[in-house]
Amino acid sequence: MTASVDSPAVPSRLPIASQPIWTLDGRLFGNEFLYRSRDGLPAQVDLWRSDRQDGATASVLDVLFGDGPPVASTFAFVNVTRSFLVQDRPLPEHAGRLVLEVVETVPADDDVIAGLQRLRSLGYRIAIDDFTGEPDQVAMMPYADFVKIDCRDVGRQGAALVRLARRHGAALVAERVSDARLVEACHIWGFDLLQGDVLGPAITLVA
Numbered sequence: 001m002t003a004s005v006d007s008p009a010v011p012s013r014l015p016i017a018s019q020p021i022w023t024l025d026g027r028l029f030g031n032e033f034l035y036r037s038r039d040g041l042p043a044q045v046d047l048w049r050s051d052r053q054d055g056a057t058a059s060v061l062d063v064l065f066g067d068g069p070p071v072a073s074t075f076a077f078v079n080v081t082r083s084f085l086v087q088d089r090p091l092p093e094h095a096g097r098l099v100l101e102v103v104e105t106v107p108a109d110d111d112v113i114a115g116l117q118r119l120r121s122l123g124y125r126i127a128i129d130d131f132t133g134e135p136d137q138v139a140m141m142p143y144a145d146f147v148k149i150d151c152r153d154v155g156r157q158g159a160a161l162v163r164l165a166r167r168h169g170a171a172l173v174a175e176r177v178s179d180a181r182l183v184e185a186c187h188i189w190g191f192d193l194l195q196g197d198v199l200g201p202a203i204t205l206v207a
Contacts (some may be wrong), residue, residue: 003077013202019202021077021173021195025184029193030075032147033060035201053103063205065092077127077146082106085115094124096186099146101129105159108139116143127173131165133157148173151182151196154189162189 016034021029035056064076077099083089085099085126092098100119107110116126116192127146128137132153141147147165151174154161165172174186177196186194 007127008204015204016063017202017204019076019195020200021193022199023193026189028074030077032101032202033064034079034119035060036204053081054089057081058082058089061092065094065098075119075125077101079129081102085119086111087115091119091124094122099125099126099127101148102140102144104130104132104137106132106136109138113139113143116140117131120145128170130175131161133161139166141165141170144168144170146173146193148175148195149191150175150187151177154185159189160202162191166190 017034017036019034020031023029024165053133057078059205061079061117064078074097074099078101079101081089081103085092085102085106091100102116120126125145126140126143127148128140128144130150130153131137131149147170149161149165149172154174162172171192173195174182174189174191175195177183177186177194177198179198182196183194183198
């Protein structure tokens with residue numbers, strides 16, 4: 001686990017970026033929405049303290065599902081922390097479009113598992129982010145609609161990682177698809193959806 005660092009308080013309505021997620025035949029499936037710094041740059045939220053990470057997620061959700069016009073018309077993938085899974089933080093109305101990406105630092109404790117069950121019953125979709133086969137991630141797999149895998153981890157661990165991720169029938173999303181060679185490899189490995197700079201970089205939407 002990466003050590004956390006301090007960060008300033010997170011005000012609402014800061015920039016977010018959107019990166020498309022595509023089907024294998026080139027249709028837009030959805031977008032991942034990413035928190036950005038005031039300068040519109042990656043904010044390295046995974047290095048922040050947990051309460052600041054909560055604030056970053058809340059800011060993204062406010063932009064997507066707040067009082068203004070909707071940003072997303074397809075599936076909206078948003079990284080969420082434990083607080084949003086166990087009802088410590090509210091989630092917005094979602095019209096079936098919100099996909100909650102469970103970040104890799106969330107433990108599969110009893111409250112989290114119960115939260116995943118409850119959220120799926122309410123129509124939210126669940127994704128396991130940055131899947132590497134860790135025990136906590138494997139324990140969450142029965143409740144996942146999507147499993148996201150970094151192509152670099154497939155390169156390190158091999159196709160067995162993809163087979164493990166598919167065990168409970170989730171759709172598999174390849175992340176960091178950086179060149180045409182990896183696009184072809186993702187077809188061979190059996191991914192269902194593709195995300196990466198070669199297909200569309202993250203573009204800042206809200207400043």
